[in-house]
Amino acid sequence: MKIAMVSEHASPLAAIDGLGGADAGGQNVFVADLTAELGRQGHHVTVYTRRDAADLPSRVRLAPGVTVEHVPAGPPEPVPKDELLPYMAEFGRYLAQRWTNAPPDVVHAHFWMSGLAAIRAADALTPRVPMVQTYHALGTVKRRHQGGKDTSPHGRVRLERAIGRTADAVIATCSDETAELIAMGVPRERITVVPCGVDLARFRPGGPAHAANGRPRLVALSRLVERKGVDTCIEALARVPDAELLVAGGPPRARLGGDPEARRLLGVAERAGVTGRVSFLGRMGRDEVPALLRSADLVVTLPWYEPFGMVPLEAMACGVPVVATGVGGHVDTVVDRVTGVHVPPRRPDQAASRIRDLLADPTRRAGMGVAGADRARSCYSWERIGHETISVYARAMARYEVAV
Structure with a gap:
């Protein structure tokens, strides 16, 4: 497949530096490892992430079959993710332009703002490109636990609901998220649980360990x-x-x-x-x-x-x-x-x-x-998670073809 990954604030390149930027959490690692696995399985993946520094190259090869493309949307400098919403229309226009003559087979958006940009771009194409959404975090949950400390943009929950109803498939990372999505009105038949994987070559028993000092x-x-x-x-x-x-x-x-x-x-x-x-x-x-x-x-x-x-x-x-x-x-x-x-x-x-x-x-x-x-x-091997993800893409493409 020719796969477009949209990860507006979390660049997989940041995974090289450990936990990544303060706003990215594990999403950059998730996208880096998933795309590398899909490349190993013979697919062609381009990850579209926002240019947050003026000196970044336009395109960077991340792994065999995987390229990261920096999208000029907003200022070329770090911007907190909760302040990126005004730039998603620009992000979406860039994607639509890039895909006009060479559309991907499927688009996979990571985080809700990526979903907005992806839908804008997919809807601008004829024929429309099938779109898959992974939220990584839901505004309803964040608001429930953080209350007044939630810095999400106004309208996040409403927009997340619209994205879930528009996407051809939604990937939940755990069963608890499935219940949240159904409560939001996302059709149950479009939701599939595909968890994060783990790099079993890096994380394994029996390798080197930091020195102990006698304390538990x-x-x-x-x-x-x-x-x-x-x-x-x-x-x-x-x-x-x-x-x-x-x-x-x-x-x-x-x-x-x-x-x-x-x-x-x-x-x-x-x-x-x-x-x-x-x-x-x-x-x-x-x-x-x-x-x-x-x-x-x-x-x-x-x-x-x-x-x-x-x-x-x-x-x-x-x-x-x-x-x-x-x-x-x-x-x-x-x-x-x-x-x-x-x-x-x-x-x-x-x-x-x-x-x-x-x-x-x-x-x-x-x-x-x-x-x-x-x-x-x-x-939780990435090989297994990669195959499960491709199965979701195939179902999204089939659903789209039936709808057309």
């Missing part, structure tokens, strides 16, 4: 934003004597002092009396992450809500059990009491209780590690 080690790998619940991890640590917590993510280590959330978390650690047992590592390169995860006795990830959650899957692939909030994608990936345990969000007391129980039982932790690695291999 907890690792949290996360963007430093409030809803990720890193403060809950720190507060739980106060109830787990002798353990240490390594927090990776956010800006580079040298710039952590200028990050408001990092400063807030330092204050949380001070008030909890654990400043000597928490280490903030800053942003890590993707190649450094597996060794960090393998050094952990437990990987702890406690967000308020989570559209998918790549970190638990990467930890499982490394053979490390996970303590995760039982929300969103975690419910699908982390099998409670088999590959890890679920805890409620914003309950450091309950998280600490589960952590203490697992640290006291190395045999149980070892069994969970084996089960997690097996689950990652059998269910």
Whole structure:
């Protein structure tokens, strides 16, 4: 197939630098790994992402069969994703122009604003191009949990609903998202759950690990934003004597002092009396992450809500059990009491209780590690996810042909 991926704020090229930009989260890694796999399977993929620096080349080869094209939409400088909506019409016009003489077989939009640009471009073509939507996060969920702190543009929920009803197929990354989409009015028959995959060559048991220091080690790998619940991890640590917590993510280590959330978390650690047992590592390169995860006795990830959650899957692939909030994608990936345990969000007391129980039982932790690695291999290889994604494209193309 000739596939157009639209990822307006999250460039797959940012995946080279670890967790990516502050606004991108795991979406850049998702798009990078998915497109590389589709290229391996013989498809031709172009990823369209916004030009956010003046010196970026127009096109960059990401992997065999995969090209990243920088779209001139808005100023050639970083812009927070919640401020990009005014540039999506320009983005869509560019796509329509690019596809007029050489349309793709299918368009796959990542995030709701990408969907707006993709629909604008697809509708401008004759015949129209089939379009698939992955949201990565839903405005209804964000508003529910963040309330007045939600910085999404006005009308996001309304526009997400319209995108879901217009798309030929919608990919949900977890079963919880399916229920949200149906409640929004997206037709059930157009929704397919296709989770994120994991790089099994990079994330595996038995590879190099960061040096241990004799303390039980907890690792949290996360963007430093409030809803990720890193403060809950720190507060739980106060109830787990002798353990240490390594927090990776956010800006580079040298710039952590200028990050408001990092400063807030330092204050949380001070008030909890654990400043000597928490280490903030800053942003890590993707190649450094597996060794960090393998050094952990437990990987702890406690967000308020989570559209998918790549970190638990990467930890499982490394053979490390996970303590995760039982929300969103975690419910699908982390099998409670088999590959890890679920805890409620914003309950450091309950998280600490589960952590203490697992640290006291190395045999149980070892069994969970084996089960997690097996689950990652059998269910979440990128090869499998690539084939499932192509199946959705084929159904979207068939649905479009019937409609025509």
